[in-house]
Amino acid sequence: MKIKKGIPLIDQHDKNGFYAGKFGGNFVAETLKKPIDDLTKLFEKYRKDKNFLKERNDLYENYIGTPTRFIKLQNLTDHLGGAQIYAKMVSDCKGGAHKCYNAITHAMLCKRAKKKYICTDTGAGYNGKMFSMVAKKFGLGCKVFMGTRDIERQKPNCDAMRKNGAEIVPVNSGSKTLVDAVSECIRYWVANCNKVHMGIGSLVGPNIFVKICGFSTAQISRELKVQIEEEFGEIPKKLKLINCVGGGSSAYGFWSEFIDYNKNQVELIGVEAGGPSNSKLHAAPLSKNSKIGVLHGAAAYCVQNSDGQINETESISSGLDYPSVSPIHCLLKDVGRAKYTYATDEEALKAFKLVTELEEISPSLEPAHAFAEAIKIAPKLDDTNIIVVDSCGDSIKDKDIIKKHLGSYLR
Numbered sequence: 160m161k162i163k164k165g166i167p168l169i170d171q172h173d174k175n176g177f178y179a180g181k182f183g184g185n186f187v188a189e190t191l192k193k194p195i196d197d198l199t200k201l202f203e204k205y206r207k208d209k210n211f212l213k214e215r216n217d218l219y220e221n222y223i224g225t226p227t228r229f230i231k232l233q234n235l236t237d238h239l240g241g242a243q244i245y246a247k248m249v250s251d252c253k254g255g256a257h258k259c260y261n262a263i264t265h266a267m268l269c270k271r272a273k274k275k276y277i278c279t280d281t282g283a284g285y286n287g288k289m290f291s292m293v294a295k296k297f298g299l300g301c302k303v304f305m306g307t308r309d310i311e312r313q314k315p316n317c318d319a320m321r322k323n324g325a326e327i328v329p330v331n332s333g334s335k336t337l338v339d340a341v342s343e344c345i346r347y348w349v350a351n352c353n354k355v356h357m358g359i360g361s362l363v364g365p366n367i368f369v370k371i372c373g374f375s376t377a378q379i380s381r382e383l384k385v386q387i388e389e390e391f392g393e394i395p396k397k398l399k400l401i402n403c404v405g406g407g408s409s410a411y412g413f414w415s416e417f418i419d420y421n422k423n424q425v426e427l428i429g430v431e432a433g434g435p436s437n438s439k440l441h442a443a444p445l446s447k448n449s450k451i452g453v454l455h456g457a458a459a460y461c462v463q464n465s466d467g468q469i470n471e472t473e474s475i476s477s478g479l480d481y482p483s484v485s486p487i488h489c490l491l492k493d494v495g496r497a498k499y500t501y502a503t504d505e506e507a508l509k510a511f512k513l514v515t516e517l518e519e520i521s522p523s524l525e526p527a528h529a530f531a532e533a534i535k536i537a538p539k540l541d542d543t544n545i546i547v548v549d550s551c552g553d554s555i556k557d558k559d560i561i562k563k564h565l566g567s568y569l570r
């Protein structure tokens with residue numbers, strides 16, 4: 160499939176919701192066909208509605224505080240001695256990460272569907288935190304499904320969810336992480352879709368959830384494009400946009416305005432979770448061996464065993480610890496528009512340490528994977544190359560993990 164210019168990539172699917180005829184789709188139980196149809200109609204109606212967009216843009220600007228900063232990391236640039244490194248500080252968003260863009264759209268749709276309850280999944284806790292925050296603002300009841308392993312390792316975000324009045328539903332099945340939380344959340348929705356709206360926390364799931372999420376996070380690259388043009392007077396000739404990839408909502412949002420550029424001018428680099436260096440387990444379906452499989456209603460590259468079962472994953476970063484990935488990223492990989500690699504747990508920790516020591520920013524362990532790649536490639540490039548890293552989450556949620564591994568939590 161050739162990507163069409165001028166059309167958002169999320170909309171370049173066939174009538175069955177497949178990208179390139181093989182990624183995505185709607186692998187759902189019969190009972191979900193109608194709720195998904197209804198949600199699709201609702202979204203298609205409102206995505207172009209002037210009042211809806213005005214309200215959404217106002218919330219983006221005045222509630223979550225966008226545009227977030229675009230800053231030069233001069234100390235890191237000088238230290239590495241190569242490409243110029245910048246960061247898009249998406250972690251400045253209210254709540255500390257990009258997940259608020261999607262949460263706002265879902266809460267607005269939930270209201271228009273006249274539903275009083277919203278449910279979602281979470282891994283790192285940021286998506287749950289944002290849904291709980293927005294639910295409180297909109298007066299909605301909120302349930303957040305979260306693996307018990309993640310509840311243990313992401314305590315600050317759990318505290319925030321509870322403070323916002325959300326119920327955290329602990330998920331004790333499987334690996335007790337994001338993958339199980341999404342499954343449980345979808346199961347709950349199947350049984351309660353008449354009164355509950357579901358928002359999936361990433362660019363994954365049945366086609367409509369990919370579209371709503373991508374429609375929402377695309378705002379990040381609209382902001383970034385303006386900021387880059389202000390800084391350089393044009394889009395630089397050698398620009399590299401580096402983003403971590405779990406399900407892929409942040410990366411799509413960071414890249415969407417730049418996909419139509421020639422790949423020699425604007426390189427898109429996604430960084431997955433390579434897991435601990437002494438383990439065979441990882442969460443890197445695009446950059447390590449994997450096959451197409453079906454998970455959470457969509458076909459995509461999945462980490463599988465030789466029988467085609469979804470394999471366990473491992474990563475220090477809860478937000479990246481997911482065995483599949485968005486159909487959009489499968490497409491970008493297949494057509495060669497984006498390049499995907501991985502960073503190990505150790506590389507991410509090292510990157511966190513270096514960036515935090517040198518700069519006044521403190522990326523969470525998810526964007527630390529993206530910084531690890533920037534640190535790897537910057538010294539090999541000259542200063543006509545501009546690297547922009549999406550610093551999409553704040554490290555405060557990871558303070559216990561960082562303390563355990565590095566001895567102290569610096570900030």
Ligand SMILES: Cc1ncc(COP(=O)(O)O)c(C=O)c1O
Binds near residue numbers: 256477
């Ligand atoms: C800060 C942060 N970055 C990245 C991710 C990965 O998700 P996605 O790939 O959908 O952006 C998460 C997920 O929870 C996150 O919290």
